[in-house]
Structures are given as structure tokens and as C-alpha cells.
Amino acid sequence: MNQATPPRIVIVGAGPAGIRAAATLVEAGLHPTVIDEGYRAGGQIYRRPPAGFGRTPKQLYGSEAAKARALHALFDRLAKDEQLTHCAGSSVIAAHGGQLHVLGEDGVQVVGYERLILATGASDRVAPIPGWQNAGVYSLGAAQIALKAQGVALGRRIVLAGSGPLLTLVGAQLVEAGADVAAVLDTSPWHQQVRGFSGVAARPVVALRGMALRARLGRRYHAGVTLERIEADGQGVAALRWRDAGGRQQLTSCDMIGMGWHLRAETHLADLAGCAFTYDEQWRQWLPKTDEMGRAGNGVYFAGDGVRLLGADGAEIAGRLAAAACLADSGCRAPSVSADLRKLVRLERFARGLARAFPWPAAMVRALPDEAIVCRCENVTAAAVREGTDFGGCEANRVKSLSRAGMGRCQGRYCQLAAVELVAAQTGCMLEAVGRFRAQAPVRPAPIGAFLRED
């Protein structure tokens, strides 16, 4: 297929995947539009502080500083030379029929596309702990963003809880920066962590780096814990109750808790763009269905953690691959992809190892007491979700309508995986049969005024 005029290609997201996709398209002579919620490109992992901050990339990104610097410089050059159009500080809130609705400073604009590359990334996968609606409970990602982009800790005495590489990394970064980290609590027991080893060994340097970071946490780190309850006073979090691997009750006083169990792919726009999903047993979540290049069909492509949870290095590769697929489908000359495809296989093996080593705490979620809050937006309890199955059966969206879990402002981003877990437990259905919450536009809340135009 040959086209006389180059296709209009829009990339959503300017993290590692979006930046590499954009650069690959520019190299082929195209001019993509990159829409990003951040004000400066980099995404969450390589997020840059506001102007006027003084820490070096080495201080901000540690062992990944060179990669961060390269991506920032590349994108800034392409934007400065007007080889791409950068819509910063803008949220895509709807996608339908070749059009995106983009919410920015000046309200909602419509941007048309012929091909769309979604590089929307991921956010923390969080599991509710009784009391997590209190002030001072944050995601692990939030704790890292606060440190990286603002140079602050979100509390004087910090407990981190969850499982996955970010737990260790954020813990080590906070300790290094001088924060008071009281405990780092991993719900994955040692024997489970060992089970992921064969996969994790696919990237020995990264695995060793992780172990070195873990060693820096020293006696703060506890594996195989059970998280029981967050205690609070009028100012927010006051303590975390937990049991150690031996079943002994522990109480750690703290004014901030950071929690997360690896990542949850950001897929709302994939849903609105009409893409198919497949259930991934290992990540215990639904992911957009694509071929190995990230091609989803109908002119939509995916790259990065929004489709495969491989982290930043995998996102850079996937960004190049998605752009190459996009070029090939547009009848343009596409770069060779065989080396990138080989690398992706190794990263996939590593990521699957991590998923095995640091699993989602399904049993803990299923055992949530009835009064525990599942949806933080509207304080919907575990009891309400369980009761939703009386009339809604095991179908996720019927339980959503009946209980309102997933209908709040975050649109299910932080409750849906826990909610479907409760539904599966209550009805005895497989998670795959429960399904997933359908996304609805706008995928970010937008004020009515943003849709009004002065004529």
C-alpha cells in the first residue's frame, strides 16, 4: 500500500516507549504528534523535576542515568527542530473513529489520526489493606515521584509494603536520600522469590543490582509478611499492623505507607479504541491483544508497559517495534527489527520471572474483612462488592453497576483488580470468567466547562 501523503500518526505518551516510537518515525521522514500528560517528556520512570531543580541525572536516576539522559536529549532535540509536534500537559480522554479528544489548558480539542500508537504505560498495582483510605497512604510510585520530582519524603517515618522490584528500589532510594524508613514489608515469601529465579537470571546484571539494593535495606526488609490493618488518627496514618513470616504480630508506628505489587497496565484508551484484550494468567490482568510488534489492528499499535509489563528497557524496544510496524503498514521503509525482537524475548523471560517471584497477594485480598474499603474514591466496602454478586452474578460490569466499585473518579484503576478477585472468590468463578471493567470516556475527569466553546 502506498500513500501519496504521509499518514497522520499520533503517539499517546512520552515515556521511553513513546519517545523511541517518535524517534523511529522521524528517522523515516514522518512527523508524528506526541500527546503527553507530563510537561516535560520522560514518562514516570524518567520523570524530570520542574525547572530550577539542581540534582544531576546520576542523583535522580542512579544506574539508569545514561538512558534517561539519552531519551530526554533525543526528545528535546526532535521537539526543538520541529520534527514532531509535542502536546504537553494534555490528556487524551476519549478515542473513537479515528479521533482523539484531548483535554489541555484550553479545553477539549479533537485530534484526528490515521494510525495511533498507545504508549500509556502503567501505574502501581495496589491491593487494599484495611484502613488504606487514610491520609498518608500512597502508592510506591508516588513515593518515588515525590523523591525524584520534588526532593521530598511524604512522611517522617515510612513503611513500604507490597512486592516487586519497585518495593526494593524505592526503599533503597529513600534510605539513600536520608528518609527514615522503618520497615520494608514484602508479602512474597523467600521460597516464592526463589521460584522466579530461572527467569530473573535472564538479566544477571539487573538481578544482581536488585540484590545489592535489597542488601542496603538490611534489617528493615522482611519477606513473607501478612498485612493486617492500617491504624490512623486525625492527621492520617499512625501505624501498620502486620504478621511476620513466623505468624508473630507486629506493630510498626509510621505516618506514611507506600504500597504496591508491581504494575497495572493503563488500558482505558485501548478499550475505547475498540481493541481486543486477552487475560494474562501470570500478571493476573487483562492486556490488549497484539502481535509481537505491538500491532492491534485497525491502525492501532501498542508499546511499553501499557501492553507488556517489561519495564523501561523493554518499553524502548517496544516503541521502536511499534513504530516499525506502523511504517511497514503505511508502505514506508521500516528499520530492521530482528535484533530488537530477540532482545524482547529475553526481557519477557526476565519479567515473567519477576511475576513469579513477586506475585499479586490474591489470598490476602480474598480474605479482606467485609468493612474494608475496596474503592478509595467512593469508600465502597468489600461487603458491597460481595453483595453485588447476589444480583450481578460473576460478571464484573454488573457487580460494578450494583456496588459502584470502579465508577469513582479513578475509574477503577486502583480497585478493579481487587474487586474482581472478591467477585471470583464469592461466586467460585475463574478470574477470566469474571472479566474486566469496561472503560468509559472521558478516561480522566473533565470539567463541563472544558467542552464549552465560545462562538
Added chain:
Amino acid sequence: MSTAGRIVRLAERNRAHVHFFLDGEMRHALAGDTVLTAMLASGHTLRQSEFGSEPRAGFCLMGACQDCWIWQEEERPRLRACTTLIGEGLRLRTTPPESWP
């Protein structure tokens, strides 16, 4: 460096001072602070939940959870505290204005 509020400033402390107003009271922050950082430098919470008794102080810091909504006295009233930078003289309120935006 501990602040009067929730946050501890661990780095980037040599920035210019700015002041803003929260529910009519003058507060201090540093240039480049987000509204969330600025508010939590002098307080422990951002706002009251509409659905429960407990106050909130943000959750994701990446614009996804919508836990950190704060309102301005001027036009374009609602903002996300985690993704908006504080500005000199900004007038903020912890409750929505009575009139329709």
C-alpha cells in the same frame, strides 16, 4: 529537613520562597513545589473525603487517582494538586466553590 506538615524536604532546598493562600490563610512554599508538596509542607492533609470521615492527602502523584482535587478561588476552579505547580499568590481552597464551574 522536617517541615511543619507531612513532608520532609530531603533535597533541592535552595529554591526561592513563594507564598500562597489556603482557605484565606497565607502559607509558604518553594518555587517548583507542586500544590500537593506546598500544602503538605504546612499541613498533614489536603481535603476531606466526600464519602467518608477521613481526610485525604493524595495517593498516586501521577494524575491517575484523582484523590488530590483542590479548588481555586479564581476561574478554572478545580485542579489536581499533584500535577499543578504552586504559583506566587495562588489562592486555593479545600472545598469546591458553591457556584457551578
